């Protein structure tokens with residue numbers, strides 16, 4: 001599990017080192033780490049360090065100090081380093097002296113022929129967008145950018161990407177990752193964390209590793225049968241949207257080996273696609289399940305409302321998605337009164353309906369506040385999906401691509417997560433593991449047999465078809481042994 005920390009937790013951890021902070025040891029460690037990442041980038045990009053050209057953009061705080069000390073080291077390695085100070089009089093004093101003494105040159109405009117630019121404008125002390133002078137410097141930059149700590153213009157805690165903000169190829173951070181490194185990952189590029197000997201403690205935002213997920217993913221054991229692995233019931237689809245039923249129940253079949261029941265008007269299509277699904281015309285005929293998935297394409301009329309009320313009155317885990325979310329937004333008391341776990345899987349629009357306000361820039365607070373208020377687990381969809389049950393840390397899943405942004409993909413996600421709920425996983429784990437497999441399946445489907453190529457758009461059926469491969473990949477990357 002990887003932790004992502006707030007700026008105040010990082011600052012407190014730095015202060016706790018006492019002399020190491022005040023004596024500048026932390027900054028020396030940070031800038032040494034930064035210089036070695038820049039050297040590695042130069043080697044990878046142009047095959048040599050000697051004779052390379054690097055430009056620094058230097059703000060007025062310690063972030064600029066890191067850049068200047070690293071610049072001094074680069075000069076000593078034979079790199080030609082120039083620095084553009086946004087305000088020369090306020091640039092980090094000892095860093096400036098070290099840079100000048102090493103042979104670094106101060107310039108007023110960034111040369112166009114640099115191999116790499118270092119963004120030392122702001123880090124933890126930044127707020128708001130890049131100010132106009134800095135924005136002007138970066139506007140002319142075509143070289144790849146290595147950001148010091150954070151791409152300037154990105155909020156450290158919320159990951160809000162202001163306009164304008166730096167778009168980095170690599171971000172070098174110090175001691176522990178900041179929240180923005182996952183929340184705004186697409187702006188950060190590759191994130192490298194340099195050890196500087198600080199301990200910020202437990203993180204309120206985490207990401208699961210492949211092995212965390214591999215350990216949890218349910219597969220049949222020696223004494224399992226179809227019932228012991230959990231039966232999931234899917235209530236989805238309608239005359240107008242039979243496809244939602246096919247995608248959601250198909251995903252439930254793919255995710256685990258137990259058994260899938262289906263209730264709804266699309267039984268014919270569902271069974272035609274997946275004959276192993278046991279379909280029933282209504283709830284009374286459905287049989288027992290260990291978890292329900294309710295809502296994708298299921299409508300919001302009186303009948304749908306009555307069905308959802310009955311499902312939520314049952315004492316089994318329930319995942320509510322799509323149309324079901326519109327219904328529960330009108331009846332939050334159906335959620336707060338439940339003993340069994342509930343998992344809600346809104347996109348931003350559905351979230352606003354449930355919460356009564358937009359998600360806003362602070363997605364982490366928004367998702368945990370809603371989870372606490374409704375006494376449920378919430379999975380907020382996005383390129384970076386967030387899961388909160390208000391009790392433990394928020395879990396982030398960075399999809400790493402946006403191939404899953406396609407109609408019907410949400411129905412696949414709820415089917416996977418529902419099957420995991422039925423297998424007995426805690427809702428937060430079921431949600432986070434489902435989000436990971438869903439994202440990986442989208443990437444695999446988009447890239448086909450050429451993982452390093454450009455990929456091509458996919459539909460939700462393609463994503464669904466790639467779910468087994470995604471599970472296989474995670475299980476072999478993460479564990480290497482069968483359970």
Ligand SMILES: NC(=O)C1=CN([C@@H]2O[C@H](COP(=O)(O)OP(=O)(O)OC[C@H]3O[C@@H](n4cnc5c(N)ncnc54)[C@H](O)[C@@H]3O)[C@@H](O)[C@H]2O)[C@@H](O)CC1
Pocket residue numbers: 014021026027028030031059060061062063064066121122123124125126127128129130131134148149150153174196
């Ligand atoms: N304190 C320490 O021991 C360490 C600090 N480190 C570095 O120090 C950084 C934090 O330094 P500071 O606290 O000095 O803060 P920063 O250097 O991040 O920024 C502070 C300065 O930026 C200005 N500023 C704020 N927002 C701006 C914007 N949008 N555009 C332009 N200027 C803006 C502020 O007025 C202030 O002068 C970290 O991000 C990290 O890079 C590292 O060297 C690790 C050790």
Ligand SMILES: [K+]
Pocket residue numbers: 063119120121122123147148149150151152
């Ligand atoms: K920066």
